Amino acid sequence: MKKQIVKLYLISALTAFFYSCSSNENTESEIEAANSKFKVINVTNHDGRPFSTGTSTTGKYVANPGGGVMMQAFYWDVPSGGNWWNTINAKITDWSNAGIGSIWLPPVSKAQNGAFSMGYDPTDYFDFGDYNQNGSVETRFGSKTELVSLITKVHAENMQVYADIVINHNSGGQSEANPFTGTNTWTNFTGVASGKFPRTSADFYKNAYGNNDEGAFGGFPDLAHVVPNVQNWLWLRTDGVGKYYKNTMKFDGWRFDYVKGFGAWVVNAWNANVGGFSVGELWDSNVNVLNDWANNANSSVFDFACYYKMNDAFDGNNLALLNDDMMWKRNPYKAVTFVTNHDTDEISNKLLAYSYILTHEGYPTIFYRDYEEWLDKNKLNNLIWIHNNKATGTTSILYADNDEYIARRNGYNGNPGLVVYINNSTSWQERWIQTNWTNTQIKDFTGSSNWYPTTQADQWVKIQCPPKGYTVWSINN
Structure with a gap:
């Protein structure tokens, strides 16, 4: 069994800490440890065009290879x-x-x-x-x-x-x-x-x-x-x-x-x-x-x-x-x-x-x-x-083991892209990951996490994911 990283049934005294996670609380040792484990794999080498073609105001999407659903x-x-x-x-x-x-x-x-x-x-x-x-x-x-x-x-x-x-x-x-x-x-x-x-x-x-x-x-x-x-x-x-x-x-x-x-x-x-x-x-x-x-x-x-x-x-x-x-x-x-x-x-x-x-x-x-x-x-x-x-732009796999998988969509033409975190274990997990965003507040667009972390100057940030679940992080706007 992989070592459990965090359990979110922590006592209430720690709850506020986790839900106010920010880049200012990062330690150099944590970031160094994260860097030592991460090997970014860029899995595509095309031109980075978007793979969705609609706008949030219409709900209508172009259906073609790589676009729409x-x-x-x-x-x-x-x-x-x-x-x-x-x-x-x-x-x-x-x-x-x-x-x-x-x-x-x-x-x-x-x-x-x-x-x-x-x-x-x-x-x-x-x-x-x-x-x-x-x-x-x-x-x-x-x-x-x-x-x-x-x-x-x-x-x-x-x-x-x-x-x-x-x-x-x-x-x-x-x-x-x-x-x-x-x-x-x-x-x-x-x-x-x-x-x-x-x-x-x-x-x-x-x-x-x-x-x-x-x-x-x-x-x-x-x-x-x-x-x-x-x-x-x-x-x-x-x-x-x-x-x-x-x-x-x-x-x-x-x-x-x-x-x-x-x-x-x-x-x-x-x-x-x-x-x-x-x-x-x-x-x-x-x-x-x-x-x-x-x-x-x-x-x-x-x-x-x-x-x-x-x-x-x-x-x-x-x-x-x-x-x-x-x-x-x-x-x-x-x-x-x-x-x-x-x-x-x-x-x-x-x-x-x-x-x-x-x-x-x-x-x-x-x-x-x-x-x-x-x-x-x-x-x-x-x-x-x-x-x-x-979900726009090329894909970079940030982390993968038996229970966890994290990938980054790198964005395109002003769209910031996303980071998806999939957790197949039976407990909450956390990971330091490197984004494409500097000093920027992000959020989980699935609503599974209440964290609103801010990325550091070097674009690193800590994110979390529920057991047998997933979170999807992007700029909070």
Whole structure:
């Protein structure tokens, strides 16, 4: 066990001392001891542009890589019955007021299981809940009219909306004789109700172009993106999937599902021809793999390296792991960070993890159930405000051991940045740290600490953090 630094159940006679902590009470020996333990690690070398782009007066934030906060506006097996678009619609204003800049929706088109499908088994990319197909008119989430109403509401609140794009595989086609397999396969999509993007066995592997690409999924027919018909209907045609979703349905960006199943060139071609923000689901903890894919795809990527490091750090009591490499450290403008999503929910100390991603670089995502059901919404709203108003500039890691982690955002263009202190131990802790502020009073913007310390002439100051908690310090203004 690490030696306990301070216990804040001190007798009342000492309370006033701690809550009036100032730089004038520092001793040379304490500062020397602190200096001997601190090794500042600068984890980014980009130009220091801000990673939040809003103002505290409007509550509206630009949604782009490294700016704003994204909400994953669904979870696995949301209630069926066609009311989910209306459910989300009713929350948009509150989310906007809280500082959410964008929402990510589940796949919006009709899939094989009709009204019961979560959309990841797509049949007709142009049936948004307006054709009687696969056993229903509406999708699990609602009608096309309700979807359009939701998108309109999102834009009215100066937010962006991202579509979940499933283009690795299809499902729900009719049986046909397949000359490439010598059997019948479920690859005839010429009868889709919308009449758009007709497909046959020639559009799926194996076919005249080869036996397979990077990967198949679940035994579903595997789209062959090298086929001209597939490219035309996905991203080239003005009435194809990408351009229709962007120009007619008014989506602002894309979350690409299971990008391990096809080459990065597919997303690159989509982005070059369609445009909009994009992020790929590349389920891999290897930073090199994530970074290479993001560069080749010209896309953001979910930071699974960060996710797994946070899980090991917060649940495994080893915050020093946060020193390790992550996608947001390689390229924060292409890193989308997250604590949980519809597929995986392993981190137990979620608020500590959110305090990490909402104060660090990258484009943080909040999971619907964490925000609306499972965690303290007020604390998340506070962290969103901190992200949008204080979390600017490059990052310097100031201290990390098993229980404690301290990092500094160095500010940008007049914004002072912040210092975040995360404590995974069971007692209050204190640390001397070096800020970028000289002779300046600071405070904890989470409200967990009542200290108002003043930094010294050499920018050093003592800060504190509650057990299993976090504090975020910046200039008191």
